[in-house]
Amino acid sequence: MSSAAKQNPGAVALRCTGLHRSLGQGEGRVHVLKGVTFEARRGEVCAIVGPSGCGKSTLLYLLGLLDQPDDGQIEINGALMSNSDDLARTRARGEHIGFVFQFHFLMLEFTALENVMMPMRKLGRLAPEAMQARAHALLDSVGLGSKTHRLGTQLSGGEQQRVAVARALANQPAILLADEPTGNLDGKNSGLVFDLLTHLAKEQGQAVVLVTHNPEIAQRCDFTRPMRDGVFV
Amino acid sequence: MSPNLRIAYRFLTAKKRAMFMSLACTILGVGLFIVTQATTSGFEKFFTKTILGINGAIRIEDRIQDTMTSMAAAGSADFYIVNREGVKYIEGVEEPQRLAEAVREFPNVRAVSAVVRGNVQITTSFKTEDAQVFGIKLEDHVRVSDLEEQITAGDLETFRSATGGALVGRVLADRLQLAVGDSFSVAARGQSRALKVSAIFETGYREVDKANVYVLLPEARSLLRRPTGATFLQVSLHDPTRAPRDAARMKQILRHDAKPWQEREKTWLDVFRALRISTMITVSVFTLIASLAMFNTLAMIVLEKTKDIAILRSMGYERKDITQVFLWQAGIVLGIGAALGALFGYVVTWMVEQVPLSITGIFKTDHFIVVRDVNHYLAAIATAVVMVMVASLIPARRAARLEPGDIVRGTAQ
Ligand SMILES: Nc1ncnc2c1ncn2[C@@H]1O[C@H](COP(=O)(O)OP(=O)(O)OP(=O)(O)O)[C@@H](O)[C@H]1O
Ligand SMILES: [Mg+2]
Numbered sequence: 064m065s066s067a068a069k070q071n072p073g074a075v076a077l078r079c080t081g082l083h084r085s086l087g088q089g090e091g092r093v094h095v096l097k098g099v100t101f102e103a104r105r106g107e108v109c110a111i112v113g114p115s116g117c118g119k120s121t122l123l124y125l126l127g128l129l130d131q132p133d134d135g136q137i138e139i140n141g142a143l144m145s146n147s148d149d150l151a152r153t154r155a156r157g158e159h160i161g162f163v164f165q166f167h168f169l170m171l172e173f174t175a176l177e178n179v180m181m182p183m184r185k186l187g188r189l190a191p192e193a194m195q196a197r198a199h200a201l202l203d204s205v206g207l208g209s210k211t212h213r214l215g216t217q218l219s220g221g222e223q224q225r226v227a228v229a230r231a232l233a234n235q236p237a238i239l240l241a242d243e244p245t246g247n248l249d250g251k252n253s254g255l256v257f258d259l260l261t262h263l264a265k266e267q268g269q270a271v272v273l274v275t276h277n278p279e280i281a282q283r284c285d286f287t288r289p290m291r292d293g294v295f296v
Numbered sequence: 297m298s299p300n301l302r303i304a305y306r307f308l309t310a311k312k313r314a315m316f317m318s319l320a321c322t323i324l325g326v327g328l329f330i331v332t333q334a335t336t337s338g339f340e341k342f343f344t345k346t347i348l349g350i351n352g353a354i355r356i357e358d359r360i361q362d363t364m365t366s367m368a369a370a371g372s373a374d375f376y377i378v379n380r381e382g383v384k385y386i387e388g389v390e391e392p393q394r395l396a397e398a399v400r401e402f403p404n405v406r407a408v409s410a411v412v413r414g415n416v417q418i419t420t421s422f423k424t425e426d427a428q429v430f431g432i433k434l435e436d437h438v439r440v441s442d443l444e445e446q447i448t449a450g451d452l453e454t455f456r457s458a459t460g461g462a463l464v465g466r467v468l469a470d471r472l473q474l475a476v477g478d479s480f481s482v483a484a485r486g487q488s489r490a491l492k493v494s495a496i497f498e499t500g501y502r503e504v505d506k507a508n509v510y511v512l513l514p515e516a517r518s519l520l521r522r523p524t525g526a527t528f529l530q531v532s533l534h535d536p537t538r539a540p541r542d543a544a545r546m547k548q549i550l551r552h553d554a555k556p557w558q559e560r561e562k563t564w565l566d567v568f569r570a571l572r573i574s575t576m577i578t579v580s581v582f583t584l585i586a587s588l589a590m591f592n593t594l595a596m597i598v599l600e601k602t603k604d605i606a607i608l609r610s611m612g613y614e615r616k617d618i619t620q621v622f623l624w625q626a627g628i629v630l631g632i633g634a635a636l637g638a639l640f641g642y643v644v645t646w647m648v649e650q651v652p653l654s655i656t657g658i659f660k661t662d663h664f665i666v667v668r669d670v671n672h673y674l675a676a677i678a679t680a681v682v683m684v685m686v687a688s689l690i691p692a693r694r695a696a697r698l699e700p701g702d703i704v705r706g707t708a709q
Contacts, residue, residue, distance in 0.1 A: 086705070129610055130701030150614060157612015164704060168607045172310035182611040184299040230611070 075141075076159075076238050076270035077126060078102040082135035084121055095121045097293040098135070103238065103270040108261050110281040111274045113290035119274045120165055120242055122290075126272065127162045127240045128152040140237060157186050161231030165242035165274070168227065171215035175202055175226045178215065182233045201229040204259055206252065220247045228256055232263065239263070241273040245280055257283065300617055303608070304624030311597055318593040318629050319636075322680055325586035326637025327644060329579055329676035334645040336575045338665035340568040344536075346659040347561050349442030350499050352409075353536040354543050355560065356399065357528035358385040358553040385553055392526035398550055399531055404542050406532045407439035412513060413527040414520035416484040420472045427468060429482065429509045431516020440532040443497065443510070450476035450495030460515070461494035467506035469496045482509070484519055491515075500660025564658055583679060591687035598622055598691035605695050606703035615696040622692030623685075630684045634677045641676065642668075 084096040095118045103109055111119050124130040125137065128144055137145040139155050147155075156162070169178050179198040183189055189197065202211050205225035215223065224247050231239060239260065245253035257280055264271045273284070281287050288295050297305075308315050361384040389395055392410035399408050412431035417424055434456050438444050444452060448466060455461045462482075464474055474480060479492050491511065498505055517523055533539055539556035546554040558565060605618055651664040 124701040124704065127610065129606075129704065130699060153609065153612055153614045156610060162610050164607075164610075168603060168704070170604050170607055172306050181299075181608070184302075185612050185617070234612075 073107075074105050075102050076105050076139070077272070078138045079126060079145075080136050082122070082125055082137070083133045084118075084125060084130070085133055086121065095293050096125070096132075099294060101126075101288065101295065103272050105237065105268040105270050106264050107285045108264045108271040108273070110284040110287045111272065111290055112276070112278075112281050112287055115276075117290050118293045119290055123162075123240050123242050123272070123274060126238075127160055128156050129162070157182060157234065159237045161234065161236035161239040163224075163227050163231045163239075163241035163244045165246065169215040169218070169223050169230075174212050174214055175207060175218065175222075175229075176211040178226055179230045179233050182230060186234050188234070198229075198233065201232055202226070205229050206255055221249070221252060224248060225252065225256060228259070232259075235267065235269075237269060239269055239271045239273075241271070243274050243276065245275065245277060253277065253280065300620045301624045304621045304628065307597070307601060307604075307621070308625050308628055311600070314593050314597050315629070318590055318684075319633050321586045321590045321593070322629060322633025322684065323637040323640055325583055325590075325683070326634055326676045326680050327640035328582060329679060330638065330641025330672050331644045331648065332575050332579045333672040333675070334641070334666040334668060335648055335664070336572050337669070338667045339659075340565075340572065341667050342661065342665045343561075343564060343568065343659050344557075345442075346500055347557055348532070348536055349446065350501055350504050351557065351560065352440040352530040353533040353539045353557050354531040354546065354554055355528050356395065356531060356546060356550065356552050356554045357389060358387050359390065360384070360547070360551045360553060361386050387527075389526045389529060389552065390524075392529060395550060395552065396529055399529060399546065402542055402546065404533045404535055404538055406534050407436065408532075409433065409436035409440040409530045410513075410526040411437070411528055411530055412516045412520060412522055412525075414484055414516070414522070416482050416509070416519070418468070418472060418480055418482050418509065419488075420474060420478070420480045422473045423471070425468060425471055426507070427482075427509050428507050429484070429511055429516055429519065431513040431520070432510055433513050437510075437530070440530045442499075446497040446499050447495045448498045450493065452495060455494035455510075455512075458492070458494060459512075460489075460491050461511070462491040463495050463497050463510035464493050465505035465508045466496055466498035467502060468509070469493065471506070482519065485521055487519075489519065498660065500656055500658070502657050583683070587683035587687060590683060591690075594622075594626065594684075594688040595691040597625065598688075598695045602695060602698065602703050605698065606700040609700040618696035619689070619692045622688050622695070626684045626688035630681060633684075634680055637680065638673050638677065641673070 079102070080100045082096050082099040083094070085092050085094045087093050099122055101122075111122070113119055121130075125132050128137070128139070132145055135145065136143060139159055142155075144152060144155055170181065173181070176195070176198050179201055180194050183194040183197065199208070199211060202208055205228055207222060207225055207229070210218065210222065215226075218226065224244065228241070228244050231241065241260070244260070245256055248256060260271050260273065261283070263269050273280075275281050290296065389410070396408040396410060399405055409432060414429055416427050416429045418427045434452065438452075443463075447463075455463055469475070472480065474493050474496075476493050476495060479490050481488050481490050511519070533542060536557065540558055543554040543556040543559075546552070608618060645666050645668065648664050649666045652662065653664045655661050
């Protein structure tokens with residue numbers, strides 16, 4: 064359990080200021096993010112909403128340290144990360160950030176259980192048996208307790224999505240970034256996943272940021288940030 | 297198992313075809329490398345052994361003439377002066393005992409034998425043949441040649457003890473229809489006498505087997521009317537590869553012409569060298585093709601895994617972890633491939649050795665000759681290590697450098 068996260072509910076876990084990002088080469092270069100400022104606090108669930116193509120995923124990659132901004136700053140737990148080297152950003156990803164991709168990326172040659180254990184193995188904080196137990200518990204909580212030994216290829220899109228959520232939670236990150244985590248799920252399962260995320264935020268003081276097109280989900284978040292054309296409105 | 301090794305293993309076993317492809321390349325590469333090495337050097341080594349077994353590593357003959365004494369030497373009936381490339385030589389060795397002692401001082405020298413040689417005619421009731429008679433001291437000569445192993449009929453004991461005995465080459469014996477125990481007459485310098493075949497030898501080198509007749513030194517001296525001196529000294533070395541250097545020093549110090557076997561057998565050795573170069577080219581071309589195939593497969597494996605690389609990187613796996621995963625993959629392929637390749641090479645080498653092949657002329661064999669040298673195996677594996685590591689390290693490092701966000705967006709390249 065990340066004790067720091069639990070200690071300071073309401074503290075800023077993630078802050079970005081004046082983020083700019085352009086994508087593409089030459090003529091086709093597009094100014095996608097045009098000065099985004101945003102913060103996420105522990106214990107809060109925040110929804111980013113907006114039309115397709117407005118730059119939600121682009122922003123989330125930057126916040127998840129998977130990409131580097133052209134301009135602006137990103138702080139993770141108070142440490143300035145936007146200008147750090149690859150190793151520091153990689154370590155921060157492993158320790159502090161859980162990321163759910165929009166297109167549920169699982170490693171298909173591995174079982175659901177192995178996928179969830181993958182980040183834990185790298186971090187090496189737990190003993191192997193404890194990792195296994197935790198992975199089982201996480202898969203249980205997303206309703207996949209009976210399919211832990213299925214390979215990625217043997218799971219449906221929604222099931223893969225849920226494994227991806229469980230995997231993002233594996234190292235108990237202070238910050239959880241989820242790009243449409245309920246996009247492929249039916250009402251029951253999207254409720255399940257959403258409840259899990261809010262529960263974690265309240266119980267363990269995690270900062271949860273999710274992108275969603277689902278107004279119902281957005282409404283149930285602590286607050287909603289609408290985005291349009293690369294800026295929050 | 298370390299997480300990276302575990303991932304590498306799973307990646308590899310999930311891509312069975314690519315794995316077998318790269319394994320096959322490694323096995324074939326290592327195996328054929330070994331086989332070609334074993335088969336090319338086999339005949340050359342055997343030829344070298346054969347000629348060293350006949351004529352030793354160095355032959356010392358013909359004293360280099362000091363210009364001031366040329367007149368005196370010219371007076372002797374037994375010696376005459378030859379002029380080669382501006383240096384004058386007096387044929388033969390005048391004082392073999394003293395010269396042999398001086399030769400033995402060289403650290404690399406194993407043994408020395410003084411030989412008296414002369415042209416003779418050999419007559420049996422069947423016919424007459426030209427031959428060369430070699431007068432030897434048996435104890436000395438077996439230490440500078442493989443004479444003992446070359447005997448195919450009769451034995452050296454009879455030759456050593458009986459007077460008037462001779463060792464006759466296989467081809468000559470066949471031509472004259474001579475068998476062990478038969479008598480023949482030998483003529484030289486207008487006189488002739490009877491000798492008896494003590495044993496028949498076969499070196500496999502036709503020129504030798506059809507002309508050489510060995511007799512004991514006193515016999516040769518009286519037959520050839522040469523009471524002192526020797527025609528040449530035959531020298532064997534501990535390390536025959538150093539013969540050219542030793543010969544050069546002997547020539548300088550002993551003031552006698554000294555020829556190393558490499559110079560003596562240059563013609564054939566050049567043929568073998570040409571052969572070796574041509575197989576080397578074949579092997580290099582093959583190695584290149586195998587490693588290109590290898591490179592292709594490994595690069596493909598990496599490319600197919602860019603999405604997984606992005607996932608791993610997003611979970612906190614570092615660049616060096618990614619590189620390690622693919623190096624482990626290469627390592628697994630390499631480990632299995634090198635082991636199986638070495639085994640494959642060994643088996644094929646053995647099979648090649650069973651191929652019946654009858655060769656006489658410059659050596660004698662009835663099967664394909666191979667050499668098993670652990671260095672061939674080490675060289676093959678070292679080549680494979682370099683090839684596989686280069687083939688996997690380059691794409692792996694490239695993949696590790698990609699920004700995960702770029703991969704996920706699909707703009708990475
Ligand atoms: N490689 C690229 N080159 C140029 N433009 C790009 C590239 N990738 C994305 N874009 C553009 O960047 C903008 C933002 O993309 P992004 O994926 O962040 O949108 P989004 O808000 O997540 O949309 P969605 O809701 O459909 O997932 C889009 O207009 C897209 O066309
Ligand atoms: Mg998106």
